[in-house]
Each structure stands twice: as structure tokens, then as C-alpha cells.
Amino acid sequence: MASQSQPQETKTLPIKILFDKQTNKVVAVEATNDFVDTLFSFLSLPLGTITRLVTTTTNSNNNNDQQLPEPPFPSSINNLYQSVQNLSPNDVWNPVCKQMLLRPRNPCEALCSKLVLNVDDTEPARKVYVCGSCDKFTTFPNLVCTCGKPVREPHNLDSPGSVEAKGGVFVKQNETSFLVFDDLKIVPNSFVNSVPLLLKMGYSDLTQLEEITQNIGKHEILKILKYALTSHEPLTNAILGCDSKKKDDPLHQFASAVRARPKTDDSKMDVKVVRSKSQNKIIFAEANEDFVDFIFSFLTIPLGSVVKLLGGNSFVGCVDNLYMSVETLDSSWCTDSHPLLLNPGLALQFGCPNQPLNIPDVEPPSYYYGTADTRKTRTVYVKYQGNVDQVVTIEGGVISKSRGLVYNPRTLTALDPRSPNRLKEGVVGFVKRPALYGVGDDLKVKLLSAISCYSYLKELNLPLDDIEVKVLTIGEAEALSLLGASLTSKFTLTSGLEDFLDVAKQGSTLTSKYTQNKRQRLDDVLKEEPNLEA
Structure with missing residues (x-):
């Protein structure tokens, strides 16, 4: 596993490519759980995040924005994203509402932060901001409280990162590997698993197949994400740079x-x-x-939830194959977090209140605000050595989900950007x-x-x-x-x-x-x- 401290732009994952030298087409890729974890994480990405990530990718060689030849979806989602970009400050309740649609949070962000190669660069909701005067909190740093005062970050007594990924994120980390086929069907790396798929593709003669080993990084992963939405052969398109057939729009x-x-x-x-x-x-x-x-909120829905809502028939590139691979992978290969990909849901406060699709919106957690009573043990030197308790008060107050950790605790109320008064009772949506x-x-x-x-x-x-x-x-x-x-x-x-x-x-x-x-x-x-x- 790569070092977590290494920048995402410089991380790479090794893969072994089996390709057809006559047609210059990727047949399958042999890869570790880290590569499969990254592919599976595509299902946790909101549509707005996918549009943003894939439309403009960063060229690590010259630090210039490189425009991909086509938008991420062969559809109107790109126009929807641009419409949000064109909203004026007078069209939305506050600037946070616009940013929520352009940079929606990943509901599995805590898990995806554990990925060796994570393509989602959206700012995670790791920090909690408080207005001590009104006892209100938010995870948006630029949101102004109902009293007009800016929120600030208190000391958080809770341990950062509430989700631990042990031995893999979505699939278990072990010595075995996986086969990823060109259409994003993914199976454990087994001869028995691979033979029927190879025969179905017409490869009874293995002499035309060759192997190469390659390291791929974030830029290549983003290209796979892009072609997964538009092509039947995303690995061939992304890794070999070859054109492929495109699927016609399935109107009606x-x-x-x-x-x-x-x-x-x-x-x-x-x-x-x-x-x-x-x-x-x-x-x-x-x-x-x-x-x-409602239609703007399409941008906040994760890809996995879209496929779930459409019954596994999104008709979008190879996304349905990826979803089916997650769904059918034997549980012995998966971590406990694996089922979340089948319907990630919406991140906290990113839903549309008047939502015909009835996608669940996560309720905000309970937070308590007050002062700290942190007792530390120290050694003092008097006539004899002994231990005494020292009460340390952290200046500015503290916050915690555990009432018992806070002195004189006060229950905080969540601020909500989707409201003219930023209160939960007044939540109506993103636009005025x-x-x-x-x-x-x-x-x-x-x-x-x-x-x-x-x-x-x-x-x-x-x-x-x-x-x-x-x-x-x-x-x-x-x-x-x-x-x-x-x-x-x-x-x-x-x-x-x-x-x-x-x-x-x-x-x-x-x-x-x-x-x-x-x-x-x-x-x-x-x-x-x-x-x-x-």
C-alpha cells in the first residue's frame, strides 16, 4: 500500500494489462484491491463532483488545466452544472448553497479518504464550526449565523475520522488480486472465473494476447471514470488511448x-x-x-444511488456493470463498508426538501458545547514524588458528540444553508x-x-x-x-x-x-x- 502522506497527484497503482495486439484493445487488467477500491469508489461520487472532476483534469507535468475532448456525460447534466455556475448571488440564499451544488460532498468521504488513490478532491466535512452566542453549529466554514456573526472552529474533543477501514476500504486487502475486464466487470483473479468471460469475448486462441505492466495515477483514473460514463471500452480508451464505439441515447x-x-x-x-x-x-x-x-439536486446524488433508483438500468456507459460487480461480489472478499456503495444516499444537508424520489437525507448529529475538564497526570517534586491532578481549561470552548466530555454542556442546533434564516424549520431549498x-x-x-x-x-x-x-x-x-x-x-x-x-x-x-x-x-x-x- 502506498504511503498515505504522499500527494494524490503523484501516487500510482501497478496493474498488469492483458491486451489484444491485433485490435489494440484491452481484454482485462490484473490489479490489487487498491485499484478495485478506487474503481468501486466511483459509485460514491455525486454527479456534480463527477462533472467537475472529469471536465477539467490537472496535468501534473505542466500544472495547466487540460480539457478532455468531451464532457463527462453524453447528456444534459453538463448544462445543468453550467446553469448552477451561472447563478448570481441574488439567485441563492447564500454563497454556500451554490458551492453545495458545484462541489457536493461525498456521503462516503470518511471511507474514501482511506483510499490509496482517491480522485475526489472535495473539501471533506471534518471540521465543525460554532456560534457560541446562539449555540448553533455547521460544517460549512463560510456560513454566517442567524445572528449575523461568523462561525468559528472550537476545539473538537472527538477523535478525527469516525470510520476506520481495516484491511481494505471496500474489498479486503490480501495477497490475491482481481480481474477487471474492459467493460468494468470485476471478478476475483481466478482461472475458472476468467475462462467463460474470455470465451464469450471470442478469445479461444490466446496467441494474439500479450501482457504489459504499467503504473497508473490519478490522471489515468479520471480518464477511466470519464469513459466509464460514455463508452463500452473504458480501459481501452483510457489506458491505450484508442477510440471506441459510443452508445446511442436510449430515448424514451x-x-x-x-x-x-x-x-x-x-x-x-x-x-x-x-x-x-x-x-x-x-x-x-x-x-x-x-x-x-429538484433538478439542481441531481448534482448531489451519488452515482450508486442513481443506479439503485433506476433499478440497475442507468444505460450510462459501463456504470451498470460496475454496480453489478459490487452487488455480486462474494461477501468473503468484501469489507463491512462494501454495501454502502449500492445506495450511498445524500451527504448531510445536501438533499432537496421537496424530493419526489424520496432519497433519505442524513439527520445532523447531536453536538454539545461548553468548557473542557482535561485532567492530566504530571510529576511534581516535593519532599517525595507523587502524582497530582491538574485541571487544564482549553480557551474558547470545546465541542463533542459525547455530553460527558464537556463541562456545563449546551446542546447545539444545526444551521442549514438551504433556508432564508438558516434554520432547520425554514429549509426550502437552494434557490430563493x-x-x-x-x-x-x-x-x-x-x-x-x-x-x-x-x-x-x-x-x-x-x-x-x-x-x-x-x-x-x-x-x-x-x-x-x-x-x-x-x-x-x-x-x-x-x-x-x-x-x-x-x-x-x-x-x-x-x-x-x-x-x-x-x-x-x-x-x-x-x-x-x-x-x-x-
């Missing part, structure tokens, strides 16, 4: 896939969809802050209220302006009489379809919502107000809705 697959889901008591929100009748596609949606917070937004088919989000909408329709050469407006309720089924389409399609609204617009024709069982009365057609419902003026 998500809506059909989630139609059979049972109804649930999920949160719902209405959006007004502006549609072109001649082009049979959605042009944009007029939506309030709840819907915008009230506001109306225009959400493009490609998930470009802007504050709504009637004149800008007219200009946009003029650019598209769409007359007003070609436009129709429909009102759609976004529940769990629609939300899942949008999430899936956002990862694979450049036309997310059309791909994710078009099939839901004609509910009666499709015979849908969607969890929406349009299906609560099966005799009522969508056209009748729309007559009751106010007209949209673009």
Missing part, C-alpha cells in the same frame, strides 16, 4: 420503464410544459423554485423564493422572462400558433424518468416527460393527479388550468 426508455411502478405517497409539483406541435417535442418548461431545486424559471429541453436553466422566451422561439423559427402548453404533475415516476434521461439524452424534457403527457392514450398508472380519476382525460384537466403567457 425511462418513461416506459417506470410506468409499471406502484403508486406511492410521494411529493409532487406542477410544471407548465411548452411544446411544439409540429416538431412533437418539448421546447421548455416554466417552473417554480421547487422544480428547479419566489421566482419563475425557464428550463430548456437540454436542462439549461434561466430566470424566466417573457421577452427572452419570444426571442428563443424566434431563433427556433416557431410561430406562436405552433405552441401548446400542458400542465404536468411531477411525481415519483416522472422524476425517475427525468433523472434517467438527464444522464443519457441531450433532450431531457422530451425524452423524460413526453410519454407522460398523453396519460389516457398510454393507459398509465402514474402517481399524478391526472390519473386519480381514470375517467377524466388530460384535455379536460387542462381546461381547468390557467393559460401560460410566455
